[in-house]
Amino acid sequence: MTARVFNEMHADDAGVRSHYLPYARWLESTSAARIAEKRTEADALFHRAGITFAVAGAEGGTERLIPFDIVPRIIPVDEWAMLQRGLRQRVSALNAFIHDVYHGQDILRAGKIPADQVFCNGQYRPEMQGVDVPMDVYAHIAGIDLVRAGAGEYYVLEDNLRVPSGVSYMLENRKAMMRLFPELFARYPVAPVEHYPDLLLETLRSVAPAGVRDPTVVLLTAGAYNSAYFEHAFLAQQMGIELVEGQDLYVEDESIYMRTTQGPSRVDVIYRRIDDDFLDPLAFRPDSLLGVPGLLAAARAGRVAIANAVGTGVADDKSTYPYVPDMIRFYLGEEPILSNVPTWILRRPEDCAYVLAHLDELVVKEVHGAGGYGMLIGPRASREEIEQFRARIVADPSRYIAQPTLALSACPTFVESGLAPRHIDLRPFVLSGRDIVMVPGGLTRVALREGSLVVNSSQGGGTKDTWVLER
Amino acid sequence: MLSRTADHLYWMARYTERAENLARMMDVNYRMSLLRQDEEGVRQRWSTMLTIVGQYDSYAAARGAVSQSAAIEWIAWSRDNPGSIHECLRRARENAHAVRGTLTTETWETLNATWLEVQRFGPTHRPDQDLSSFFEWVKFRSHLARGVIQGTMLRNEALKFTWLGTYLERADNTARILDAKFEPMGSAATDWDAAGDYYEWSALLRSVSAFQIYRRVYSDRITPRRVAELLILRDAMPRSLLRCLTQVRDTLEVVANEQSGETERRAGEIHASLLYGRIDDVLEVGIHAWLLQFLDRIADLGQRIAQDFLVPATTH
Incomplete structure (x- = not known):
């Protein structure tokens, strides 16, 4: 892969790309003062609405705004059509894989994936072996991270199948943009995303236990100090469902009830936004105060549906990622529409040897890491950092994978010095219930520091509105 | 909820x-x-x-x-x-x-x-x-x-519990505001109908947005007896104890559950004592003593509401 960076707005030779032309003209005709005013207004908008995330580790729940950039990321209609087909395909294969893992394990017997890769994975939940879940769907909400490399080709960087977050920013960004720049929406046929909460509720209701006619759905949060609390509250409100904490729920006769002012009330579907580990102190971490004792048993008995299901982590681990194209071929008999980033699996001795010899060129990731922590970006690391990382790899190679340094595409972004290209990625949200559905768009994250490839909000990333064009 | x-x-x-x-x-x-x-x-x-x-x-x-x-x-x-x-x-x-x-x-x-x-x-x-x-x-x-x-x-329980908090707190606070003024006056020897210090009493009335209301209701000089009557027993006065308790009682009736009967009864009892009470009887007991007792009853009501609705000790 070349180090050339694909610019979303400007082609190298042909000037502004056609789908960015109306925007470029608007930008040209708009004074710097007005832009500055709008940026201030955007900040005030997000601040007043309390659209914040809590910084992990900060005592007492420090709340910070995620920087919002007013230049939209625009995706032409045919590009989105391809992405949508690819996402649908990928998520069906992932759900088929999880179902297979917890049932017949055909793919392991066929030798496509090493069995110990699955069974020795910390995210594999033996408690789910043989348990049937409604519609055979495990990952009801999937956040698939996409990036574009040098020639503009898309790659899947990561599948987030446990509790992916960020969708509230997608919705709030759109709301802010429509309020700040109504004139732009007159110039662009931007596909709406506002119905996401509707689709989500429909998806959650469709996976209620059999025989429940009018299912009660709740959203389970870790509470107001969780980093994604804003999103939990936002989604619960938008769907009109109760936002519950573990202490609000209890189990009786393998059914789930919530404590209400009018006594116990039955719960059928739990959209949980806490990890497996904390879900049920009887089944997982006994010290967890966030969960509900007996919840897993209730789910196993089919009395309550948990979304995403327990045990989906086995498929979104970075060590499983390299096998997803094989899953697509195995379960669907199709060629993958979306490519994986070429990946070296360090548990393979030959891959490990290669990676150790090329540390200064590669990105090395911890397989269980998340949020941009625990990774080495070779070309940007000091000699010392590389040597430290080398020692960690040698000590336990199976904890790591490596990928070439991708030149993530860049999109013009307002920074202190004015408009400048910054690297971006894209996280569309795919919903699986009775059907697989998604809204046209996703969350575009942007690395605000010059040259930085880390888009995570916990590490100084910002967001942009994502416009999928309708024609 | x-x-x-x-x-x-x-x-x-x-x-x-x-x-x-x-x-x-x-x-x-x-x-x-x-x-x-x-x-x-x-x-x-x-x-x-x-x-x-x-x-x-x-x-x-x-x-x-x-x-x-x-x-x-x-x-x-x-x-x-x-x-x-x-x-x-x-x-x-x-x-x-x-x-x-x-x-x-x-x-x-x-x-x-x-x-x-x-x-x-x-x-x-x-x-x-x-x-x-x-x-x-x-x-x-x-x-x-x-x-x-x-x-x-939305007109639902969420709103009811919000108002319950508002009016219970207001009842408590109005009683304290009154006590701040009446407690130093003692009881027996006071002439409740004498025009007191105009600025003192009008300031008290203004603090609960009642100065103009007083004028409209009594069209007369400000006396301690009337101030007490207005802020304790007048249902039309939005910050009076009776008005607050009317709201509390009505709200409790709507949100009632299986275990809240006694709480409703106690709220009704306080409400009735205000609705049918006379200011002379309050002054006879001694207004400071009366207000202290009222504050205790409001605190008791708050505890009972918490126990019945907000943090139920048992669930089944």
Whole structure:
């Protein structure tokens, strides 16, 4: 892969790309003062609405705004059509894989994936072996991270199948943009995303236990100090469902009830936004105060549906990622529409040897890491950092994978010095219930520091509105 | 609705109302201090207020001797005082934050903005001319919060528990405001119908937005008996004890559950004693003693509401 960076707005030779032309003209005709005013207004908008995330580790729940950039990321209609087909395909294969893992394990017997890769994975939940879940769907909400490399080709960087977050920013960004720049929406046929909460509720209701006619759905949060609390509250409100904490729920006769002012009330579907580990102190971490004792048993008995299901982590681990194209071929008999980033699996001795010899060129990731922590970006690391990382790899190679340094595409972004290209990625949200559905768009994250490839909000990333064009 | 949600809404409303009433009480004290320059009198006034809001001991331990500026700092802005206006607004906002999904966006944004803005004021920013505007601002934000709740929230249990918190807190606060004035007067030897110090009584009335109402209702000079009657027994007076208890009783009737019978009965009993009570009987008992008893009954009601609805001890 070349180090050339694909610019979303400007082609190298042909000037502004056609789908960015109306925007470029608007930008040209708009004074710097007005832009500055709008940026201030955007900040005030997000601040007043309390659209914040809590910084992990900060005592007492420090709340910070995620920087919002007013230049939209625009995706032409045919590009989105391809992405949508690819996402649908990928998520069906992932759900088929999880179902297979917890049932017949055909793919392991066929030798496509090493069995110990699955069974020795910390995210594999033996408690789910043989348990049937409604519609055979495990990952009801999937956040698939996409990036574009040098020639503009898309790659899947990561599948987030446990509790992916960020969708509230997608919705709030759109709301802010429509309020700040109504004139732009007159110039662009931007596909709406506002119905996401509707689709989500429909998806959650469709996976209620059999025989429940009018299912009660709740959203389970870790509470107001969780980093994604804003999103939990936002989604619960938008769907009109109760936002519950573990202490609000209890189990009786393998059914789930919530404590209400009018006594116990039955719960059928739990959209949980806490990890497996904390879900049920009887089944997982006994010290967890966030969960509900007996919840897993209730789910196993089919009395309550948990979304995403327990045990989906086995498929979104970075060590499983390299096998997803094989899953697509195995379960669907199709060629993958979306490519994986070429990946070296360090548990393979030959891959490990290669990676150790090329540390200064590669990105090395911890397989269980998340949020941009625990990774080495070779070309940007000091000699010392590389040597430290080398020692960690040698000590336990199976904890790591490596990928070439991708030149993530860049999109013009307002920074202190004015408009400048910054690297971006894209996280569309795919919903699986009775059907697989998604809204046209996703969350575009942007690395605000010059040259930085880390888009995570916990590490100084910002967001942009994502416009999928309708024609 | 979830018991925990009800609990947060109830306390969100109580802290909002409490902040407003603290501002009302302080505004009166502050205005009176501008009128009367007598230093000992001013100090006495702030000591009384600290006692009445239950903060005297914590103040004395943290700040020592009472002075006007230290008392204002303590009650309005101190982060060390869990009962300060600053802390009330913080807690109101924290409770709202915990249930922001249940609130309308406008309601949440109002409480959040109040919290963000209160930090503009503070010990480093309080020239004397700003004090009244600060108290006005707190009152205004509370009016705004109530208006937004009234104007945007769904007519359901969430709203009921919000009002329950508002009126229970207001009953408590009005009783304390009255006590601050009547307690020093003693009981037996007072002439309840004598025109008292006009400025004192009109300040008290103004602190609960009752000055014009008094004029309209009585069209006569201000006497202690009528002030007591207006603020305790008049159902039409929005901050009177009877009005608050009417709201509390009516709300409890709507949200009633299987175990709340006794709580409803007690609220009804207090309500009936106000509805059918006569001011002469109150004055005979001694208004200070009567108010203390009333505050105890309100506290008891608060505990019973918590136990029946907000943090149920058992669930089945």
